[in-house]
Amino acid sequence: xxxxxxxxxxxxxxxxxxxxxxxxxxxxxxxxxxxxxxxxxxxxxxxxxxxxxxxxxxxxxxxxxxxxxxxxxxxxxxxxxxxxxxxxxxxxxxxxxxxxxxxxxxxxxxxxxxxxxxxxxxxxxxxxxxxxxxxxxxxxxxxxxxxxxxxxxxxxxxxxxxxxxxxxxxxxxxxxxxxxxxxxxxxxxxxxxxxxxxxxxxxxxxxxxxxxxxxxxxxxxxxxxxxxxxxxxxxxxxxxxxxxxxxxxxxxxxxxxxxxxxxxxxxxxxxxxxxxxxxxxxxxxxxxxxxxxxxxxxxxxxxxxxxxxxxxxxxxxxxxxxxxxxxxxxxxxxxxxxxxxxxxxxxxxxxx
Amino acid sequence: xxxxxxxxxxxxxxxxxxxxxxxxxxxxxxxxxxxxxxxxxxxxxxxxxxxxxxxxxxxxxxxxxxxxxxxxxxxxxxxxxxxxxxxxxxxxxxxxxxxxxxxxxxxxxxxxxxxxxxxxxxxxxxxxxxxxxxxxxxxxxxxxxxxxxxxxxxxxxxxxxxxxxxxxxxxxxxxxxxxxxxxxxxxxxxxxxxxxxxxxxxxxxxxxxxxxxxxxxxxxxxxxxxxxxxxxxxxxxxxxxxxxxxxxxx
Numbered sequence: 001x002x003x004x005x006x007x008x009x010x011x012x013x014x015x016x017x018x019x020x021x022x023x024x025x026x027x028x029x030x031x032x033x034x035x036x037x038x039x040x041x042x043x044x045x046x047x048x049x050x051x052x053x054x055x056x057x058x059x060x061x062x063x064x065x066x067x068x069x070x071x072x073x074x075x076x077x078x079x080x081x082x083x084x085x086x087x088x089x090x091x092x093x094x095x096x097x098x099x100x101x102x103x104x105x106x107x108x109x110x111x112x113x114x115x116x117x118x119x120x121x122x123x124x125x126x127x128x129x130x131x132x133x134x135x136x137x138x139x140x141x142x143x144x145x146x147x148x149x150x151x152x153x154x155x156x157x158x159x160x161x162x163x164x165x166x167x168x169x170x171x172x173x174x175x176x177x178x179x180x181x182x183x184x185x186x187x188x189x190x191x192x193x194x195x196x197x198x199x200x201x202x203x204x205x206x207x208x209x210x211x212x213x214x215x216x217x218x219x220x221x222x223x224x225x226x227x228x229x230x231x232x233x234x235x236x237x238x239x240x241x242x243x244x245x246x247x248x249x250x251x252x253x254x255x256x257x258x259x260x261x262x263x264x265x266x267x268x269x270x271x272x273x274x275x276x277x278x279x280x281x282x283x284x285x286x287x288x289x290x291x292x293x294x295x296x297x298x299x300x301x302x303x304x305x306x307x308x309x310x311x312x313x314x315x316x317x318x319x320x321x322x323x324x325x326x327x328x329x330x331x332x333x334x335x336x337x338x339x340x341x342x343x344x345x346x347x348x349x350x351x352x
Numbered sequence: 353x354x355x356x357x358x359x360x361x362x363x364x365x366x367x368x369x370x371x372x373x374x375x376x377x378x379x380x381x382x383x384x385x386x387x388x389x390x391x392x393x394x395x396x397x398x399x400x401x402x403x404x405x406x407x408x409x410x411x412x413x414x415x416x417x418x419x420x421x422x423x424x425x426x427x428x429x430x431x432x433x434x435x436x437x438x439x440x441x442x443x444x445x446x447x448x449x450x451x452x453x454x455x456x457x458x459x460x461x462x463x464x465x466x467x468x469x470x471x472x473x474x475x476x477x478x479x480x481x482x483x484x485x486x487x488x489x490x491x492x493x494x495x496x497x498x499x500x501x502x503x504x505x506x507x508x509x510x511x512x513x514x515x516x517x518x519x520x521x522x523x524x525x526x527x528x529x530x531x532x533x534x535x536x537x538x539x540x541x542x543x544x545x546x547x548x549x550x551x552x553x554x555x556x557x558x559x560x561x562x563x564x565x566x567x568x569x570x571x572x573x574x575x576x577x578x579x580x581x582x583x584x585x586x587x588x589x590x591x592x593x594x595x596x597x598x599x600x601x602x
Contacts, residue, residue: 005559008559009556009566012552012559016552016553016556019545019546019548019549019552033540033545034540157536199464264464264466265466265467266464266467267470291467291470291533292468292529292532293532294532294535302535303532303533303534303535305534319534319535321535323536326531326537329537330528330531330537333524333528333537334528336520336524337517337520337521337524340516340520341520341521344513344516345513
């Protein structure tokens with residue numbers, strides 16, 4: 001055990017040295033970390049953690065396995081319940097019926113109560129020794145490492161640009177090496193909406209010989225815009241096809257146009273239609289893609305990265321990702337969080 | 353409103369300093385009450401920041417530093433009641449350092465929460481890191497003080513064990529959040545790399561602390577860990593030439 005501990009400390013120390021080596025921007029951090037040394041060290045850490053967890057749980061291994069499986073199913077089940085509650089709350093928040101809010105709050109409260117009950121049972125009956133949680137933390141690091149290695153080897157991550165025109169369909173991805181990878185379904189962006197904070201500014205452009213010349217900042221006071229002795233209601237500025245922002249053409253010569261510059265972006269979302277199949281039958285799905293809410297279809301997950309607006313045309317920047325190790329890595333992270341907390345906060349008198 | 357924020361900051365800072373002074377003079381009751389009052393001041397400051405920002409006030413370094421005293425008082429109670437450690441003066445000292453930091457930073461009143469930050473992970477992730485960094489500051493102070501009183505080194509270890517789960521949650525909840533927001537749980541961003549390095553140093557500490565053979569490692573590891581905390585929390589964000597996906601934390 002002492003040799004194992006020394007090996008573990010040496011591996012952790014080496015990881016720190018390597019992290020430090022790459023932790024300066026001039027060295028190009030990702031290049032250092034994705035090199036062979038990091039992969040080798042990562043593999044060593046994973047093996048040491050798995051072996052360390054096995055040794056730490058000596059005499060109680062069946063209890064540890066049962067406890068971790070129980071914890072895994074509890075966390076995944078409760079995660080689904082929580083997601084359901086959060087969706088119901090969101091639905092109620094955007095004008096859905098009141099019962100949806102009640103169901104949402106009920107689900108979230110139930111999630112907390114069930115988690116506390118199951119957790120209490122786990123600590124008192126199944127994993128009732130502090131050292132078992134330490135072993136669990138080691139196995140969780142191992143699980144995270146296995147997931148990360150699977151992703152390092154097989155992950156596919158492709159940036160995609162799609163116009164929000166409800167016509168262009170994404171059917172395949174083009175990889176860095178030029179290979180085409182069929183998705184197995186079709187996806188299009190029907191609509192794209194951007195919301196802004198209420199901090200827009202206003203500019204008055206003077207046209208000279210048909211081109212915009214000098215510009216003046218216009219002050220907003222309440223619902224009115226003021227410039228010198230002139231004033232205009234904010235509501236007079238309107239959207240028009242082909243114009244990116246609301247504007248008002250002012251009469252007179254030379255021509256002047258009052259333009260609303262957008263405020264800080266609050267959020268944006270893309271409305272997707274996915275043509276896929278379910279149990280052999282064609283299926284059409286409508287999804288809303290937001291920055292923190294990726295959309296998944298078959299093995300792929302689409303995240304909303306950004307957007308581009310030019311001359312009335314909007315292009316949505318997505319990231320398509322297929323990561324076979326993702327689930328293991330995320331489960332490992334949750335395991336590390338829970339097991340470390342219990343081990344650290346367990347009553348000190350019961351230290352093994 | 354900005355005057356109120358500055359007034360509350362100075363009020364809370366004075367109470368923290370008063371608590372430290374009472375601890376130095378070994379007046380325990382006064383020390384605790386002053387720190388309790390500082391907590392009330394910090395709570396008012398947090399509310400004022402929230403009203404001013406119109407969002408949870410974790411938008412910049414000043415917001416985060418101003419949150420420190422709010423978590424230090426419950427930590428003092430926890431350590432006293434469950435671990436038998438009377439560290440109120442030390443925690444008050446750490447809070448005072450954080451509040452002095454807030455007074456050196458500009459008051460950015462209007463904070464617009466960008467889309468990536470509008471996530472249920474935002475508040476727990478930042479809160480966990482604030483608690484953890486605050487407690488690690490206390491651990492570092494105790495480590496330095498242990499040069500004169502050896503028993504304080506064990507207290508530092510206890511504080512690390514209280515703090516590490518928060519750091520662990522902060523690190524890996526950030527990865528879970530990144531998976532949803534950026535489409536990948538790890539990107540080897542400079543802030544992520546330093547956070548992982550910090551976590552690894554404290555893990556080494558936990559591996560060695562129980563063994564007498566490694567007794568000489570404890571103090572250097574705790575100080576090294578705190579140095580890594582400072583780099584992760586301050587230097588990475590304040591160096592102007594560093595491009596980071598976490599640059600909104602400046």
